[in-house]
Amino acid sequence: MAAQTQTIQVPNDAELMQAQADLWRHSLYYLTSMGLRCAVELGIPTTIHGLGGAATVPDLMAALSLPENKLPFFRRLMRVLATARVFASADGGETERFRLTPLSRILVDGVVADEHHSQRCFVLGTTSRHYVDAAFALSEWFKKDLASPVPSPFEDLHGARLFDESTPLLDPELDATVNEGLAAHDNLGIGTLFRECRDLFKGVRSLTDCCGRHGATARAIVKAYPHIKCTVLDLPRLVDHAPRDGVVNYVAGDAFQCTIPPAQAVMLKLVLHHLSDDDCVKILAQCKKAIPSRKEGGKLIVIDILVEPSLGPVMFEAQLMMDMLMMVNTRGRQRNENDWHDLFMTAGFSDYKIVKKLGARAVFEVYL
Ligand SMILES: C[S@@+](CC[C@H](N)C(=O)[O-])C[C@H]1O[C@@H](n2cnc3c(N)ncnc32)[C@H](O)[C@@H]1O
Known part of the structure; x- marks a missing residue:
């Protein structure tokens, strides 16, 4: 430990009053x-x-x-x-x-309306005892010399990973709440995406929504663009419970291992921020194999948080809170544009563009 100095610069009166108020707030x-x-x-x-x-x-x-x-x-x-x-x-x-x-x-429950996705379970999940206990263990986790890949404080404390088959074994009620919360969270703003990015799906004939859960996004895409043939890839435990009405195709598989169903466009929506850089590169490399070249109209669509201080203090703070949420509970993180650039290039893509910034999120098109 560094030697302690016996002197300190005491804040002036105004600074002291402000510091105390900030101390209370934080x-x-x-x-x-x-x-x-x-x-x-x-x-x-x-x-x-x-x-x-x-x-x-x-x-x-x-x-x-x-x-x-x-x-x-x-x-x-x-x-x-x-x-x-x-x-x-x-x-x-x-x-x-x-x-x-x-x-x-957006916290009102029991209303069935287009584009209304009650975020009630997002609040209940993120403020749950399991999440709070993991945050409580943060300093102990920092001190532990844990082998790579480093487990999150949640994983280290509870011996289970969020959003996989170990969560229901830890606590079935938590699993149900976080899954419902995640679905509501990820579905929020789909209409905004269609309104703000009119050209994103224009000319796309087929699309694979990689890690697309039960297909809510894919179904919304088909509703807005009926000519697009959509396939959803997710783990069997999700796909087994997906609706079988033929609106979209479902493929059960592990995106890290299986062949991603080939399509003109592959989409990763709010997937990569849950994953470590290494896992992102693996999954991006898998997606790369499923799309044709840019000349042939192929593209990867990534929709995720883009950390940017220029969005102003409130939005930037929200993004940093979401980054802490990832750090405490998953192996993922929120990324700035340099981080996204590095991921795309490391995975072997040649170019990308930011189609649109939508609040804390951005829509990327990534090309071979
Ligand atoms: C954050 S959610 C994705 C959200 C979804 N794209 C959306 O916007 O609604 C992560 C999804 O990835 C799926 N998943 C996790 N690991 C996977 C894997 N190895 N292969 C395929 N899907 C996986 C999970 O089952 C879950 O549905």
Whole structure:
């Protein structure tokens, strides 16, 4: 350990006050996460939606059948969540009404509507005991000399990997929640993709969605572009439960080992950020074998997070949080453009372009 110096530069008065406020915020952000979890568990967004999109605290408490003496506490929870823009509030005081915001609208459950994918299970999964315990073990994990490939803190602590067959053995309820959360998370914004990237699927006659789960994205592509012949490749445990209605073809297999079904375009949507660089290169090299040259209209479509400080502090912080999420729970990471360039080139592709940046994500076309 470095020798300790006996002097320190003490912050000035203004810096000290700010430092203390920052210390409170950063030490206590978990209470925002748990407040959000509490809101989802109680069903507050769904209840406000049921009450017409805005409600006073007494109305909400009555609809949720909460004991009257919890009213002052509930008001404090709602105040924190409104400050975090989970809800919006109008007319402070006794008549204060809380409204849904875009964030709480995507937490409303039980609504069947195009492009609505309730993110309730994303919140429940990411704030679950298993995730939080893994984050709690971070400093111990850093100190351990673990052989490569280095397991994530989640894997090291729980002896199971997320999103594979070991998760249900660890906890079937966690497995169900994280899978539902992942599906909702990955399906969010498909309509935006079609609206913003009109040329992406233009001229594509066949497409393989590699690691495409039950085919929600592939089915949406076929709905928007009925001429595209879509195939979904995923593990047998997923494909065995996929709908057999002929809208898309399903192939069960391990993308690292099997032949990826050849197509004019192969897509990897929100797959690579779960994987280490080595595994990304392996899977990219597999995808490469499935597509024709650029001249023949072949391309790989990658849709994933593109880390960029220029997106502004809020979006950049969200991307870094997603990177920490990957570090604590998977072997993957979020990547900047240099990282993506290196992956594509190492896997043997010759060129790529960023078709569009969509919030925290980007759409890449990658060519042989
Ligand atoms: C993050 S999800 C993919 C999300 C999906 N592309 C989407 O946008 O909805 C990862 C998927 O990869 C699948 N997967 C994991 N390992 C795989 C492998 N070795 N071969 C094929 N699929 C795999 C999982 O079963 C899971 O469905």
